[in-house]
Structures are given as C-alpha cells and as structure tokens.
Amino acid sequence: METTVSRFLKVVLVVAALVAVVWLLSAIRSTIVLLVISALLAYILDPFASYLEFKGLSRTSATILIFLALGGVVFSLFYFLIPALSHEIASLQKGLDGKTTSQLFDNIEGFIKETIPLLKGQDLNLQAEMQKGIQNMAESLFAILVNLVPLFTSVIIIPFAVFFLLKDGRDMKKHLVSLVPNRYFEMTLNLLHKMDIQLGGYLRGQFVDSTIIGVLAIGALWILDVPYFVLIGIFAGLANMIPYVGPFSGAVVAIFTVLFSHGSGQEVLYVALAFLIIQLIDNVLVQPLVLARSVDLHPLTIIFAIIIGGQFFGMIGMLVAVPTAGIIKVTAIEAYNSARRFNLI
C-alpha cells in the first residue's frame, strides 16, 4: 500500500516538475529565441575563429578580430542601407496612398470582379488590404525583435552572447559533456561530433547561400532600376532558405512591385529573367559548392515547420523554422543510430 502511495507521489512530482519546466520555458520564450539566434550566429562564425586560431591568434583575439570586422560591416550597413531602407518603406507607404495607385487598384479590382462573377457586388478593398500588409511588413522588418523583446535588449544581448559563445563555446561544450554519465559519455561525444559535421555544413551553407542570393538580387534589381530594391533583395535572400516556395516568392514580390510602379511589360520580363538567371546561378554554381550536405527535408515537413515556427515565434520563428527542423532531424537520426550501435536499444 505504502509503495503505491509513494509511487503515485513520485509520478505526481515528476508531472509537476515537467509542467513547471514547460511553463518556465514558455514564459522565457523570448529569451530562448535570443539565445538560439546567438548560438546559431556563433556556430556560423566558429570556422572563422578556428581559422584565425590556425593563423596563430589566441581564441580571444580571434573573437575580438571577428567582432571588429563584423562591427565594420554592420556599421556600413547602417550607414548606407538604413537611410535607403527607411526611404523605401516611407515611399512605399506614400506610394500606396497616392491617387494614381488608387486608380490602379480600382482597375485591378474591376478586372477581378469581371472575371470572377462570384465576387461581384462585394467590396474587395484591395488597396486597404495591401496597405495593411505593407504596414505589417514595415513594422516587422524594423521590429522583428521588438515584437519579442525591446530592441534595445536584443541589440545589446545578442552580440554580447555571440561574443562569449564564440570565445568560450568549446569550453562550455566540454563542461556540459563532462556532466554526462560514464556509460553514455563516449557515445555523446561521438554524437556531437557527427552532428557538428552535418549541421555545420548545412547551416553555414544556408547562410552563405542566402547572402549570395540576397546580394545578387539587390544588384540585379538595382541595375534594372526597380524601386525598393534593397528590401526586395533582402527578402529574396531570406526567402531562398525556404525550398520550393522561397525562390518564387522573391520573384513574385519584385514583379508586383514593378507592376505597381507602372512598369511596362518589358520591365516585368527583365525582372523575371533576372530572377531566373539568379536561380540558375544558385542551382548550378552556388548550391553545389556551398550546400555540400543537404538535410533532405520533405516539402510537407518544411511547410508545417514554417507554420509552427510562425505560430510560436512570429517572423523570426518562420525564418529559423527550416534550420531548426534540420537540426531536429539530424539529432534524432544520429541519436537513434548511436544508441543502436552502443546496444542501448
């Protein structure tokens, strides 16, 4: 009798502890996002630090050097891009308020109503919807992190965390591994190494690929004199991480922008051609070189990962959803394989 009572008590305690942990995790969700972003950044930067170490620098000086270089890049980004960006977003909003745009939307609405009889008599209010969408985009672009934690904290905390994760990450990993019981120790070490090989290639590849596509898109759109080329380029680069849908959405946004800014059919053709060429370059040149190790995810997995990421963490969640799904997949597969090899299951 007593044993059943104590067992029941144990179960209750374990469940209570689990609930407490889950509650705690969801309560500090925004902080976890910050930590995950910092860890991802530190992980992507790790080979640079190792390379500098190989060149004879200590880990600390290597980290400081990387931060100085990154600081330079970020500063010049702010210096050159932010004025252009804010100008773009401001003019985007103004452009949608304008009279000519109003007319354009009326035309489109009329066209849609004519072709789809079901919608006749309904007020689609396309312009207002579009404006709302743009407003949301402007907000989320500038306040991607503001939604979660005040921008101030993120701007301070993320570089701070990245710095120390980059500098002391290996020691931290060693200390964590030292907590693993003897029985599972060698397996854990091996597992971490294998995951590192797979994920490192995958995440760094995604990062480099997105950057190259973003830069190419910005350049192409700039040459074609498409308005808001910086915004669209950044979007195309980020969206490129999402297989199948991503590459299209960048092109679609660019084409719509050309249409709304009264571009001719020729211009649309050029933009479409530019994106086609960028995709070709990506598929033929960049991806085979950069994405050596792909973490084959099923399209359905990707779509659901993005939806779930969006539900939990908004914009940021959608962006990190695909890499996170990749991480979970590799971890699960490698953990299962190791456990089998070590006769644990």
Next chain:
Amino acid sequence: MSDEALWANIFKQKNVVKENMFTVLKRIPVFQDLGYKELRAVERILHRRHYKQDEIIFRENEPGVGMYIIEHGKVHITVGRENKLLVLLSNGDFFGEMALILSGKRTASAIAHEETSLLGFFQPDLFNLMETNPKIGNKIMFRLSQMIAERLRLGTLENRQLKARLNVLQSELETLKKGKKD
C-alpha cells in the same frame, strides 16, 4: 634520471598515488615531442573522467572514438564473454589508442579495478586540434603513426617467426606420416 624525477623527489612522498597531470602526460609516447605550452593546449582538450571500482570504461565490440590515459588507479583489459584478463594497467599507462585513428569497434573491454581517474583523448578533439593547431596535431599524429608502425613491425616479426615454426612443424608432421606409412 630526468629532471621530473628530481622534482618529484622534492615535492612527493614515496608512496604518493596521485601524480601531476603533466608528469603523466609527459610519459605518454604520443605527447613526447610536446613542450610545456603545447601540453597546456592538449590539457585543454582532454576529458577527465572518474570511475568507481568495477565500473566499465568501454565494452568490447562497441564503437570507440579515443584513448584513455590512467591518471591514477588501475584498469583491467579483458576479452571475451568470460572477461579473460589480458593485462592490468596502472598510473601513467594508456589504452585504446588505436581508436584515435581507426574509429571502429573496441577489440577488448576496459574495467576499472579500483577508484580510477582517467584522461580521455578523443578523435573529434584531435581533428579540431589538427585544424586549429596543426603543429601540435602533427607531432601527435607522427608519434601515433610511429607507435602503430612499431607495432606492425613487431607483428611482422612475430608472424615470420610463427611461419618458420609452422614450416618446421609441418615438415616434422610429414616425416612422421612417412614413417607411419613405411
């Protein structure tokens, strides 16, 4: 007498079990060529593990990824189901170094014979070291290959002797057979 022994005489009583990590590392052939500073770098990637008496360090046929150095304590190396004792290792000895290069299955089991503290040196860390500090990595790799080449040489010699012995025995057997026939 090396100077370590001289220092050891000053700082240690005769039957001290625990040794300085450096003196332990210095005696491992793999780390022989390393200077003080380089040993510090190696120390940073070693994992110190503690084992209770009779605790299993690794099992035969499980995948292995590295070698262990006995900081202090005693370790049984055994094979087979009935745990046939191959050798008893103690302070400053090392085992499992083959797994550093060939990450295959362990060919024997290792069991702590008493309270034991080990220093683990593993393949992923060796790879990292070779990447970030190739000088140290090369020195270690060279010693490792030397050790394995030496073992191969011994193995070849033993093989040759055994073959010669086999030939002798075979010819003896044949003369015996002939003798029976006649």
